[in-house]
Structure formats: C-alpha cells, structure tokens
Amino acid sequence: MTEFRILQLCTAFPPGGVQRHILDVSAWLRARNWRVAFGGTPGAWMNEEIDPEFFSVDIASVAAYGGALPRRVVAAHATARRLRQILKQEHFDLIHTHDTAPALVAKLASFDMKIPIALTFHGAEPKRVREFGMIAKRCADHVLTPSRMSADELAEVSGIPREKIHATGLGVHQPPAMKDADILSLRRRFLGEGDTLIVSIARLAHQKAIDHLVAVAKRVHARHPGARFVIVGDGPQRREAETWIREAGLGGVVKLAGASNIAHLFLAASDIFFLPSRWESLPITIVEAFRASLPVVATDTGGVKELVDDSVGAVTPVGDIDALTERLSAFVSDKALRSACAATAQKRSREDRFDPDAVNQKMADLYLEMISPARDQRRANG
Structure with missing residues (x-):
C-alpha cells in the first residue's frame, strides 16, 4: 500500500x-x-x-x-x-x-x-x-x-x-449495461404522445439556465408539437422551475424527473441532449451523451467547443434564446441530421482523451x- x-x-x-x-x-x-x-x-x-x-x-x-x-x-x-x-x-x-x-x-x-x-x-x-x-x-x-x-x-x-x-x-466511464425494456419503458413514460424526447441532465440552479431552457422549450414546442423535454436533476431552483413551466403552459411538455441514479437510462431513451448553461468548464454530461449516441446542443461556455462542433451537434452563444431555438428545432425536425451527428458523437466518445x-x-x-x-x-x- x-x-x-x-x-x-x-x-x-x-x-x-x-x-x-x-x-x-x-x-x-x-x-x-x-x-x-x-x-x-x-x-x-x-x-x-x-x-x-x-x-x-x-x-x-x-x-x-x-x-x-x-x-x-x-x-x-x-x-x-x-x-x-x-x-x-x-x-x-x-x-x-x-x-x-x-x-x-x-x-x-x-x-x-x-x-x-x-x-x-x-x-x-x-x-x-x-x-x-x-x-x-x-x-x-x-x-x-x-x-x-x-x-x-x-x-x-x-x-x-x-x-x-x-x-x-x-x-468518463462507460455506462452500465441496460435492458431494452427499461429504456423503452422510460421513453414511453416521458415522451407520452410526443415524437422527440430532449433530455437535460442538470442541477436546478442558476448556472444551468433552466429559465432559458423553458423559454426555448416553449418556442420549439410551438413549432414542433411532438417535442418533449425532461430535466434530470434537482436543486435550489426546483420551485422556480415548476413555476416557469406552469406559467409557460408547458406542464405536459417539460417534465422534472428529479435527482436520479439512472441518468444513463434517460440518455439512452432520448433523441437529443440539451445543455443551455450560463457557465461550465468541461461538462461530463456531454461526453455521456456522446456515449449514448445523442447529438448535443449546448452554449459556448468554458471548454464546450473542445467537445462539440457541427459534426456532433451545435454550439450557440450563452443566453441567446433565438439561436438556441433555431439550432434545437433543426435537430427536432431532421432525423437524418440527428443520425449523422449521433454516429460521429459515438465515435468521438471513444477517443483517448476521455x-x-x-x-x-x-x-x-x-x-x-x-x-x-x-x-x-x-x-x-x-
């Protein structure tokens, strides 16, 4: 020893x-x-x-x-x-x-x-x-x-x-083994009658810009009624987040899953990863999203651009609701784009730097x- x-x-x-x-x-x-x-x-x-x-x-x-x-x-x-x-x-x-x-x-x-x-x-x-x-x-x-x-x-x-x-x-560790039935069950639970599930893994705190997420969700859902959002995490802004969602009329569109030890299942059950943070260093959740073959839409903060480029998703200015809406909408509406980015994301996740x-x-x-x-x-x- x-x-x-x-x-x-x-x-x-x-x-x-x-x-x-x-x-x-x-x-x-x-x-x-x-x-x-x-x-x-x-x-x-x-x-x-x-x-x-x-x-x-x-x-x-x-x-x-x-x-x-x-x-x-x-x-x-x-x-x-x-x-x-x-x-x-x-x-x-x-x-x-x-x-x-x-x-x-x-x-x-x-x-x-x-x-x-x-x-x-x-x-x-x-x-x-x-x-x-x-x-x-x-x-x-x-x-x-x-x-x-x-x-x-x-x-x-x-x-x-x-x-x-x-x-x-x-x-970043590889996710644990998952059963297809568990992934499907979770997807059905949070997707409901929608067709595209967008996941964010984030503390409910000022840093993670949940207020911006809700604002973007309202605009994206207006364009794409099948879009659904799930936020995995808890934190000091739980009540504010509930209020933002309610006031935006998104009670059935944006769901708060709370803190969870099965974040890997949420990633596997989703179509797009969304991280509109006000600040970060190098978010581990982005690499975990890559491992789940998800395209990523995130804000340009810290080292996010070391991870994300146009081949795996999109990066927008911090707090730019218009840009976030446009880039996220593009992935919601284009399955071929999602598939191409997903394949590159999975390949990137296997690089030695992770x-x-x-x-x-x-x-x-x-x-x-x-x-x-x-x-x-x-x-x-x-």
Whole structure:
C-alpha cells in the first residue's frame, strides 16, 4: 500500500457533476492503493455513514451561499480551525480542493504545515473567473481544470504561471449495461404522445439556465408539437422551475424527473441532449451523451467547443434564446441530421482523451510531483 494520503476537500456533497468527479477519481486512486479521505459539508453522496474516511467540515457556510460576507468570514476562521485539528491528527500528504471556499479554508488551516494544495477549477460564472484566479494564486500550489480553454483563460486573468495550470482532460466511464425494456419503458413514460424526447441532465440552479431552457422549450414546442423535454436533476431552483413551466403552459411538455441514479437510462431513451448553461468548464454530461449516441446542443461556455462542433451537434452563444431555438428545432425536425451527428458523437466518445485511466493517471502523477518535494522538506526540518 502507498504511504501517501490525500484529502479531497469539497464545499458540500449533494448529487452533482463535481461530486461525481471527486468520487470517481478517488475510487480509481483507492483501487491503486492510494489512501484517500474526504472533507466538506456532508450530503447525500458523501457523509460519515457512507465512508469512514469522511471528515465533516462545514465549508458550505464559507461559500457564496453561506450568507452575508461578515458571517462567511467568521465561518472561514471557525472552519479552518476545525480542519487544522483534523490535519494535525490525520497527517495528510496533499489536499486537493475543489473550488475557492475549500482552497481558502485549506490554506488557512495548513498554515506552516507545508502540505501542498491542489485546486481544481470546475467552471465559474464569467465575472468570477478573475476572482477564482486571485484566490488560486494565493492558496494553491498547482491548479487543475479539465478544459484547455479554461486553463488558458485562468493563466491570462490570474497571473499564475502557465506551467502551474494543468489541463487534465475528462475521464468518463462507460455506462452500465441496460435492458431494452427499461429504456423503452422510460421513453414511453416521458415522451407520452410526443415524437422527440430532449433530455437535460442538470442541477436546478442558476448556472444551468433552466429559465432559458423553458423559454426555448416553449418556442420549439410551438413549432414542433411532438417535442418533449425532461430535466434530470434537482436543486435550489426546483420551485422556480415548476413555476416557469406552469406559467409557460408547458406542464405536459417539460417534465422534472428529479435527482436520479439512472441518468444513463434517460440518455439512452432520448433523441437529443440539451445543455443551455450560463457557465461550465468541461461538462461530463456531454461526453455521456456522446456515449449514448445523442447529438448535443449546448452554449459556448468554458471548454464546450473542445467537445462539440457541427459534426456532433451545435454550439450557440450563452443566453441567446433565438439561436438556441433555431439550432434545437433543426435537430427536432431532421432525423437524418440527428443520425449523422449521433454516429460521429459515438465515435468521438471513444477517443483517448476521455479514457478514465489516462486522465486519472495524469492526476496521480501530478500528486507525486507535488508530494515528494514537500515531504522531503518536512523531513529535513524534522
């Protein structure tokens, strides 16, 4: 067993793409004898009952949704004290933080302990990218991001040396085996009397632009009465989403499936994947849609253009309801176009850049690069 121990520090652990990434990487590392623990505000996907190597640290109280700034500053110091106690007891070799609040808490907590800190950029609202870069420059030894475009942007706005920013790629597992009967049953349930099922896998949150999705759905359905939409996910905007759908008169057209552990079935049961986000880094759901042979219509944010071009779907400006409507309508009305893009999408999903082993090995190599000098220095200092 390796002697190295890693702490994966996340704001909170509700169902979500960032959390899924952390759990996938950690499972891969553990399978190769790395010792991995988790820290953050407990949630449905990670808590003390799920994993004995989970440490409850209320980082959510420090994040942007933790309340007014004075309250968050007080919370940051209290949370850092709690984490510092854990670090002294558990002796971690590296802290891998995910977003700025965990990075800030880790930096405060590890003062004078010489524990290297990695920080992954999972995407941010455009106006927050510079803020992320400023915090990353002060709190992290190395910065990771799945997207090459995001890496270049961070280097430009933050002043972090480009060699300390690493575009790791996006490792995506193959979906589990599925029964045709299960796929057909799910399709019938959400398609109803329609003829084209458009799926979005997204948290019901401002980032994912559910309000824009509903606006586009109303226009697309007016042109193509057989179009149906299903949103797989839950989140803080659940009530707003229900209101938007009701006020648009789309109660039978746009359905909220809620959080689900069978997202792969929804993809297999659908015809088009739709992601109108306000911001992203490199969305794992797009590659999962490719694996399900779905064309993708998405907004031009983060590294989306590293994944999507005209051969597999369409990319439009963020918030451009007219453009989103036109491109999505084109795929709803043209089965031949969908089929051609689906074949290319499936082929693209098999590219090496989406191989979990290759991507995770790159991360493990960076861990070793960061750990060895820090450990040698600690030993030299006694």
